[in-house]
Amino acid sequence: MDEFYASGGTTSFTDRVAAALGIHASQIKVVAVYTGSVVVEYLIEVDSTSDSDSARQLRTISRNLNTLVTEGSTAFGAPILSASTDGEVLIEDPTYNPTVNEN
Numbered sequence: 816m817d818e819f820y821a822s823g824g825t826t827s828f829t830d831r832v833a834a835a836l837g838i839h840a841s842q843i844k845v846v847a848v849y850t851g852s853v854v855v856e857y858l859i860e861v862d863s864t865s866d867s868d869s870a871r872q873l874r875t876i877s878r879n880l881n882t883l884v885t886e887g888s889t890a891f892g893a894p895i896l897s898a899s900t901d902g903e904v905l906i907e908d909p910t911y912n913p914t915v916n917e918n
Contacts (some may be wrong), residue, residue: 819853819892828855828892835890836879838862852896881905 823830825845833840839862847856859880861872877900883890884898884905898905 816848816850816853819848822892824848825855829857831890831892832857832883835883835888836876838876853893855891877901 825848829840829843829845833843838859842860842862844858844860845855846858848854859876861869865872881900884895887895895906896908
């Protein structure tokens, strides 16, 4: 957790993910950050200033995000041990146990 915040914390996380997705950082809202390695819960909103259809924007962002996650992108600043979106598991490391204190 200390390393996460020392390297820019939620601002760096938001900037990296936004750049990788090709969206504005203001569309990403970090909801929570907690230990378990580092767990970041976040939401991505559509660009309300765009003339593009909101549903289509969300489908595109979701598809691009799922690709980043499943292909092991470095956009998140660290390896991804576990990831889910809309309740669907994208990556699940069988050795990862967020209830174990790593200190």
